[in-house]
Amino acid sequence: MKEKNSHITGIILSGGLSIRMGTDKALLKIGDKTIIERTRNLMLNIFENVLLSTNDFESYRFLGLPMVEDIYKNHGPLSGIHAALVASATDKNFFLSCDLPLMEEEMIRYIIGYKSLRQISIPSANERMQHLCGIYRKLLVSVIENILSNSIHWKKENGKSAASVKKLISKVGAEIIETRSLPFYKKDIFFNMNSPDDFEIIKQKNLE
DSSP states (O other), X not given: OOOOBSSEEEEEEOOOOOTTTSSOGGGXXXXXXXHHHHHHHXXXXXXXXXXXXXXXXXXXXXXXXXXXXXXXXXXXXXXXXXXXXXXXXXXXXXXXETTOTXXXXXXXXXXXXXXXXXXXXXXXXXXXXXXXXEEEEGGGHHHHHHHHHHHHHHHHHHSSOOOOHHHHHHHHOOEEEEOTTSTTOOTTTTOOOXXXXXXXXXXXXXXX
16 A cells, blocks of 8 residues: 655545536445545545535535535635635645546546646646646635635625636646646546536446
8 A cells, every 4th residue: 555645635625516416416326435435535545634625514524524614605616725725734735626536546646746836736638727636735825815805896796706716827827737648547537527417427437
């Protein structure tokens, strides 16, 4: 068994509304385990400390993980990233959204071992940046708070949040880690499960 990382906190994001799925996708089962249990087990194989970012403590208490809720409510994944960074005790933090159920340990270990001086390091696959699978440093807290604070006023006037992870990246930049040429890369490793059809595809993968 490979050594667990104690210098980086592993953080699972499970704050989505699952609108397209129609039910909490993290609690859907593949075999005898829910999606979120599989994600927890994966992260605990890699990180000494794992946090769960969620606003629904009751539904996820069975995981036995420390949980943190959004400080700035209703501003999407950026709220979850912010709250988890505030709660984290480490400079580097690896975030993984629970709707990437085909993610594998080797890919995560490659991302967290990638050398970069930037505050954000995220992988790219199929010409798309994977914002919710990567390293975010604790120093970002003040930058994110500025974005979220400004977005509160925008939301009051326009009815929706202007805060986003993309806006954060446009402000501070990011190390983009190309993954397609890696020997362990698989075309569906970043498959995003959002709809019932997506879930059917996942179920056919015969995950252990």
